[in-house]
Amino acid sequence: MMKECKYIKEIIEKGTVEWPYRFFHQGLEMGRERCFRELEKSGLVGRGGAAFPTSKKWGSVWDTENVVLICNADEGEPGTFKDRYIMENNPAFLLESMLLSAFIVNARALYIYIRGEYTQAISLMKKEIDQADVVLDAYREKTGVKLEVEVVVGQGAYVCGDETSLINSIEGVRPNSRIKPPYPTQKGLFDAPTIVNNVETLCNLSLIIRDGGDFFSSLGVEGSRGTKLISLSGKIKNPGVYEIEMGKVSLREIIEELGGGIKGDHELKFVIPGGISTQLFVENEIDVMVDYCSLKQAGSALGSGAIIVADETVNAVEMAKNAADFFSKETCGICFPCKEGNRQIHNMLNKIYVFEGKREYLKLIREISETTSRAARCGLGQSAGNLLVSAIEKIPGDFTYYLPEIDLDRDEVKK
Amino acid sequence: MRILINALAEIQKEFGYIPESEIKRLAIDMNMQKAQLYGVISFYSRLYTEKKGRNIIRICKSVTCGMNGSQSIREAVIAHLKIGDSMTTEDERFTLELVECLGLCNVAPVMTINDAVYENLTAEKAIEIIDSFD
Ligand code: SF4
Ligand code: FES
Secondary structure: OOOOOOOHHHHHHHOOOOOOOHHHHHHHHHOHHHHHHHHHHHOOEOOOOOOOEHHHHHHOOOOOOOEEEEEEEOOOOOOOOHHHHHHHHOHHHHHHHHHHHHHHHOEEEEEEEEEOOOHHHHHHHHHHHHOOHHHHHHHHHHHOOOOOEEEEEEOOOHHHHOHHHHHHHHHOOOOOOOOOOOOOOOOOHHHOOEEEEEHHHHHHHHHHHHHOHHHHHHOEEOOEEOEEEEEEEEOEOOOEEEEEEOOOOEHHHHHHHHOOOEOOOOOEEEEEOOOOOOOOEEHHHOOOEOOHHHHHHOOOOOOOOEEEEEEOOOOHHHHHHHHHHHHHHHOOOOOHHHHHHHHHHHHHHHHHHOOOOOHHHHHHHHHHHHHHHHHOOOHHHHHOOHHHHHHHHHOHHHHHOOOOOOOOOOOOOOO | OOOHHHHHHHHHHHHOOOOHHHHHHHHHHOOOOHHHHHHHHHHOOOOOOOOOOOEEEEEEOOHHHHHOOHHHHHHHHHHHHOOOOOEEOOOOOEEEEEEOOOOOHHHOOOEEEOOEEEOOOOHHHHHHHHHOOO
16 A cells, blocks of 8 residues: 655644744755755746746846745635645745745745635634744844735635736736736836745745755656645545655556545546646546656646546536636636637537537537637636547547537537 | 735625725725726626625535536525525525635535535535525
């Protein structure tokens, strides 16, 4: 029986045993240059979904003044709840990781943007920040900066998980995403160079400072160093947050051994490996290792680590309709193809579901998602079609069940 | 520095929604046009410019909850309260919202009422819980 990896989880569950804020103090002692070198050695990449090398992002603001650091806790991808788990179980660990990161990037301002649905996490984080005078004093002594930690509460817009939308949201304008370049690291919040990192990414940094970059990069595999928190949900016996060493366990092992397998007397039908923006796998594809490269090679992605498991009672059309519903509602609408494309796809799936669809819709859906993904400015539009198109390709029977053998007339898809 | 969406949330906390008079005041305070403020508010699904029911029921309809039977919960609640998505009961007791993932998928299907979370629901349990509110 495979044992769960508990690297980050150990701290989250037990707390920092030695003394409070030890990672932060250790970092202050080491100084920002040495901390940064450890980060470079670690090979850490962002855990929010984009998997961008953290040292590259931070390196790009190294010599700039007035850096703003934002911790992105606007976890909204359906199936993802690992950041909530961190904040609810050990808010102090996240706060110290944020402060440590702020110290390394020499930040003048520190924000955490938490989705409004996470009421418990919000109050715990606020409470933690209110009690952090001593650490903030230590920060000031070391850097001369009187850092204030602002909590911004999201009000229900998935697109704010995108870093430029999130910045707009804090600025108080409509949170559409911005055209890049300029990148936030060049011109971000109120024009200041801005670093946006996910909750889990920042927590990893504390471990890099504790154990050194070399140790961290000894975990995992090339391109996917360290561990990953997985949000496991769906038709699974033991849903929850699990930690895995990247590249060392397969999707099947996670489902069967960590998750206890499928709930009840059913068979596995498909698995979504990285949230509803990623391509699904059917039963004979799930021996793939879970890390950024392996999943990419297999035609999907690790995303934010939301593994959703479906058994044979789950109808792929219903699931696709559900995902399309999400994207057509959450598109910010600024790129026309994303707005219109997601609406059209949503309409077609709804028609299919009530037996009013046509065979050609399946082809149209694929074409529209391709166009959308090319024309889209942010991750939402770029990946909205992944799941649907893979469902049509891999589970065609569920779709054709609803469709006539041949299309009799060829009028356009109407609203 | 004052963060607009936090300020809006505070107003909503006080009044239950964001009244016109407060928007006027805030526009002056933050040196913005009223129209700009409405533009921002309308983007967010959790901010309201109209009065809502005393209790806001949110039922998740995203993928994991969907797989675990949220459809039947939604249908039962809709039939029980005789209102649809984003509607408020006549007695202003409830507003119903069918929402996207609440980040509670490990205990799906889920519903929240105000800030309380109800996990691993069935239709019967959901109705029972709803009836315990006034
Ligand atoms: S891709 Fe879609 S969600 Fe992203 S900026 Fe364009 S319209 Fe908005
Ligand atoms: S899918 Fe319902 S809480 Fe995540």
